[in-house]
Amino acid sequence: MQVSVVSANRNLIGLRGPDPDDSYIAPFLVRDVRGAISECRPFFIRMDPDPMPSCCAGAKSIAELTKTKRDEKELCMCLRYIVQLHGPYDPKRLALLGGNATLNSLPSFI
Template identity: 35%
Template sequence: MDRLTLALFFSSSLIILLSSSAVLAVPSPSPLSSGGDSCDHIVSLLSPCLNYLRKKEDKPSQSCCDGAMKLNEQAKTKKDRRAACQCLKDALTPISDVDPSRIPLIPEQCRISATMPLIDRNIDCSRIP
């Protein structure tokens, strides 16, 4: 290779490398506050809790606790917590036999240091801190 070809090769390789690094450095949006897919994600995390919320189980199952733990780990910002609240509110509203007073008991019974508000059809998720 002549010098010009070699210089062009290294220049283009460097540009590709820098472009790739820039893409990797851009922060990705939070999985909880980025739209409809995030709500599906939240529902899938907490769907194992449904039998507990319907009083078909005396305590949350291990898979319910695992999902609640993952949600707690992922809901880091106010925006994430509000998105999760709205998603759960929308998902639980049409289910008539859910006891919403059991929702705040899940962290305690799963030994998770988090607070989940009482989520029912009347909650104003924009007030979640």
């Protein structure tokens, strides 16, 4: 069973109490998102001014799995978690990827 990132990390992100929707299942796994955006690291850490086409394609493939606001929030939390694992990054770059129409609904959550 897939455990949602937000549900699994409620204490880490400052949420308290039981998850109001324990039956929620994320439409993706963290490892899938990590693989999909693996080519985005140079863009996130400002080594490249623009994301590579493979970065955009990977991000788009994951974004297409989101159908609800909860899915979008889960994806944003997952993305933040993943990019932080690789050291310092520019959080504005994550939102810029959305501005490039790849993750167009995500910048409001980031």
